[in-house]
Amino acid sequence: MNANGFVHKYGDNVDTDVIIPARYLNTADHKELASHCMEDIDKDFVKKVNDGDIMVGGANFGCGSSREHAPIAIKKSGISCVIAKTFARIFYRNAINIGLAILECPEASERIEAGDNVAIDFDTGVITNITKNETYQAEPFPEFIKDIINSDGLLNSLKK
Amino acid sequence: MAMTMTQKILAAHAGLESVKAGQLIMANLDLVLGNDITTPVAINEFKSNGFEGVFDKNKIALVMDHFVPNKDIKAAQQCKQCRLFAKSFNIKNYFDVGDMGIEHALLPEKGLVAPGDCVIGADSHTCTYGALGAFSTGVGSTDMAAGMATGKGWFKVPSAIKFNLVGELKPHVSGKDVILHIIGMIGVDGALYRSMEFSGEGLKSLSIDDRLCMANMAIEAGAKNGIFEVDEITLAYIGERVSREYTVYSADPDAEYDETYTIDLSAIESTVACPHLPENTRLARELGDVKPDQVVIGSCTNGRISDMKAAAEILKGKHVADGVRCIIIPATQSIYKECIKRGYIDIFIDAGCVVSTPTCGPCLGGYMGILAEDEIAVATTNRNFVGRMGHVTSKIYLASPEVAASSAVAGKIVDPTEL
Numbered sequence: 001m002n003a004n005g006f007v008h009k010y011g012d013n014v015d016t017d018v019i020i021p022a023r024y025l026n027t028a029d030h031k032e033l034a035s036h037c038m039e040d041i042d043k044d045f046v047k048k049v050n051d052g053d054i055m056v057g058g059a060n061f062g063c064g065s066s067r068e069h070a071p072i073a074i075k076k077s078g079i080s081c082v083i084a085k086t087f088a089r090i091f092y093r094n095a096i097n098i099g100l101a102i103l104e105c106p107e108a109s110e111r112i113e114a115g116d117n118v119a120i121d122f123d124t125g126v127i128t129n130i131t132k133n134e135t136y137q138a139e140p141f142p143e144f145i146k147d148i149i150n151s152d153g154l155l156n157s158l159k160k
Numbered sequence: 161m162a163m164t165m166t167q168k169i170l171a172a173h174a175g176l177e178s179v180k181a182g183q184l185i186m187a188n189l190d191l192v193l194g195n196d197i198t199t200p201v202a203i204n205e206f207k208s209n210g211f212e213g214v215f216d217k218n219k220i221a222l223v224m225d226h227f228v229p230n231k232d233i234k235a236a237q238q239c240k241q242c243r244l245f246a247k248s249f250n251i252k253n254y255f256d257v258g259d260m261g262i263e264h265a266l267l268p269e270k271g272l273v274a275p276g277d278c279v280i281g282a283d284s285h286t287c288t289y290g291a292l293g294a295f296s297t298g299v300g301s302t303d304m305a306a307g308m309a310t311g312k313g314w315f316k317v318p319s320a321i322k323f324n325l326v327g328e329l330k331p332h333v334s335g336k337d338v339i340l341h342i343i344g345m346i347g348v349d350g351a352l353y354r355s356m357e358f359s360g361e362g363l364k365s366l367s368i369d370d371r372l373c374m375a376n377m378a379i380e381a382g383a384k385n386g387i388f389e390v391d392e393i394t395l396a397y398i399g400e401r402v403s404r405e406y407t408v409y410s411a412d413p414d415a416e417y418d419e420t421y422t423i424d425l426s427a428i429e430s431t432v433a434c435p436h437l438p439e440n441t442r443l444a445r446e447l448g449d450v451k452p453d454q455v456v457i458g459s460c461t462n463g464r465i466s467d468m469k470a471a472a473e474i475l476k477g478k479h480v481a482d483g484v485r486c487i488i489i490p491a492t493q494s495i496y497k498e499c500i501k502r503g504y505i506d507i508f509i510d511a512g513c514v515v516s517t518p519t520c521g522p523c524l525g526g527y528m529g530i531l532a533e534d535e536i537a538v539a540t541t542n543r544n545f546v547g548r549m550g551h552v553t554s555k556i557y558l559a560s561p562e563v564a565a566s567s568a569v570a571g572k573i574v575d576p577t578e579l
Contacts, residue, residue: 063382
């Protein structure tokens with residue numbers, strides 16, 4: 001399993017209120033949530049994002065509320081993987097549970113810039129910055145996490 | 161092997177003699193919680209995966225509190241979905257308009273959480289119940305769905321930071337000031353993935369409401385849970401509410417902590433978190449000329465009776481400053497009734513405030529007090545992120561009820577002792 005796309009870059013402490021503001025939480029519809037993804041810090045994100053793109057943040061990405069709507073909005077917007085220095089724990093758990101790939105990699109978080117073309121090999125944890133011709137090493141997923149992400153979420157993976 | 165308080169509770173619920181930090185365990189749950197925003201997502205997952213029943217109809221709590229009474233048609237649809245689900249599985253602790261309150265004020269009040277419990281909730285402030293000596297943590301809707309179906313949850317056992325509390329709070333200083341002070345000290349990711357354990361002789365000067373407020377905001381330091389040592393104050397509170405059996409756990413004397421901080425409560429002053437992170441703390445008296453357009457006193461952090469009392473004592477016989485809108489929200493029906501009985505509602509209305517039925521409403525920018533462009537709020541809530549309470553350029557200052565009420569009267573942020 002792999003990802004390859006262009007990068008949308010953000011700073012430290014990207015919180016779930018900016019990922020999907022609570023004023024849109026009166027729905028659980030994935031497409032509608034995705035249509036407001038990131039709008040309070042990057043109002044053009046939904047126009048710019050293409051399927052397979054990669055999101056990169058700094059420390060404590062996804063802090064704040066436990067709303068699963070946040071990783072759902074990111075995933076449905078087309079993002080194939082979120083890379084950050086560190087993740088807030090509820091977001092980390094929710095992202096894996098709904099099948100959104102996420103990687104902790106401080107070096108990648110620091111070096112990668114907006115617009116870079118980045119490829120990820122989830123089996124080895126190697127992140128390749130094609131634009132800058134650099135590689136960064138993240139901890140690869142254990143098999144059971146890969147299985148959850150490939151199955152499109154925890155509950156789907158349990159059905160098998 | 162020596163364990164922290166949290167580790168002991170997790171070991172017991174996983175049926176293990178002992179656990180250590182980093183270990184993955186499957187634990188039995190005493191309560192699974194959801195609200196009107198997170199439960200619909202969980203129900204969709206629950207149904208699409210073909211679960212046919214819940215593990216225990218008495219151990220699930222569904223509280224309609226975020227957009228309730230329904231703020232719009234979509235919110236009404238979400239509540240209807242929860243209501244039908246609760247009815248179809250005969251969920252005992254379903255709380256709707258009329259008996260609902262803000263979940264983290266309501267559940268302790270109803271005696272649904274006891275010391276030693278293992279609780280998950282699809283709401284990040286589920287960590288509140290650590291005030292009662294329970295392990296309690298926020299999760300997402302998928303974990304909630306799995307928890308409702310199986311009564312189990314998986315956890316990575318956390319390490320812990322110990323806060324040794326000494327001294328006594330000064331007048332007009334409360335649990336809110338203490339937790340804001342601590343978050344300012346360690347940062348919004350200072351306790352990431354870890355437990356915050358509170359103990360020490362200083363506990364004597366912290367009421368249950370102070371502790372609930374402090375444990376509530378453990379998540380704002382990134383913590384997995386916040387937990388308080390159980391003492392006479394806890395047992396007096398639990399004794400009136402919980403009739404089932406429970407177990408009190410305490411940390412081993414030689415338990416290992418990543419860090420230990422000693423907090424002198426007597427040195428803490430009224431503290432405010434400035435926009436746009438809870439870690440941006442300053443002393444209220446040092447803030448200068450910050451003029452609020454709106455003041456909100458309420459929420460799962462500070463909507464309890466002692467918060468109402470603190471606000472009433474400051475607002476009695478006074479009036480909010482020109483141009484300030486002050487919204488007061490008692491967190492549950494019984495707190496509301498107690499406010500009426502004690503004459504607080506008269507005091508609030510005479511002071512020019514409005515009083516609302518229980519709701520999370522304005523705290524998360526839902527309704528009942530949304531901010532316009534560039535407006536400033538002083539709020540007793542828990543998050544001051546960009547756009548949290550309304551317009552993306554609005555600003556939120558987090559404070560105690562004492563500071564919020566004093567600032568409403570003064571028309572600028574002040575320390576209550578300056579009023």
